[in-house]
Amino acid sequence: MTTEQRLDRVETEFATIRQLLISAATYAESANRRIDDLGIKQDRTQIMLDDLGIKQDRTQIMLDGLGAKQDRTQIMLDELGTKQDRTQIMLDELGTKQDRTQTQLDQLGMRVDQLSSRVDEFIFHTQRLFNKAGGEIEETKARTERLEALMLKLDRNYEEQKSQFQEYQLTTNAALERIDRVLDYLLRQSGS
DSSP, X not given: OOHHHHHHHHHHHHHHHHHHHHHHHHHHHHHHHHHHHHHTTOHHHHHHHHHHHHHHHHHHHHHHHHHHHHHHHHHHHHHXXXXXXXXXXXXXXXXHHHHHHHHHHHHHHHHXXXXXXXXXXXXXXXXXXXXXHHXXXXXXXXXXXXXXXXXXXXXXXXXXXXXXXXXXXXXXXXXHHHHHHHHHHHHHHHHO
C-alpha cells in the first residue's frame, strides 16, 4: 500500500469518525433539549443538566484537541508512514470511548426520567400535605375562635358570680353584725 493510499484511507477514516462525532454531538444536543425541558420541573434536575453541560464542554474541548491531534497526525503521516498503525489503535480506542459515551448518555437519560418521575411524585405528596395542613389550620382557627368565645363567656360569668358573692358577703356581714348585737343584748340581759 502506498503512502497516498494510506493517506486516503486515514482521511476516509477521519471523515467517518467526524461523521460519528457529528452524530454523537447531534444526539447530545437532542438529549440536552430533552433535559432542558425536564429542568423546568425541578431545580435538582437543573443541577444535573448544568453538570452535563460542563461535561459536554469538556467533550468539545477534547474534540477540538482531537482535531489538532488529527492535523499533527496528518503531518506525521506525510513524514513517517510507519506511524499509521499507532494512529489506527488510537482511532479504535476513540470508537470504544464513543460507544461508552453513548451508553452513558442513554443511562443518564433514563436516570433523568426516573428523577423527573420521583420529583413529580414528591410534588404531588407535598401538595397533598399542604392541603391537609391547610384544612387542619382552618379547623384549629375555628376551634380557637370557639375557645375565645367560651373564655369570654366564662369571664362574664365569673364577674357576675363575683358581684353576687360580694352582695352575699355584704348581706351576710350585716346579718352577723345584727346577730352579734342581739347576742350582746341577750348576754347583758341575762347577766343583770
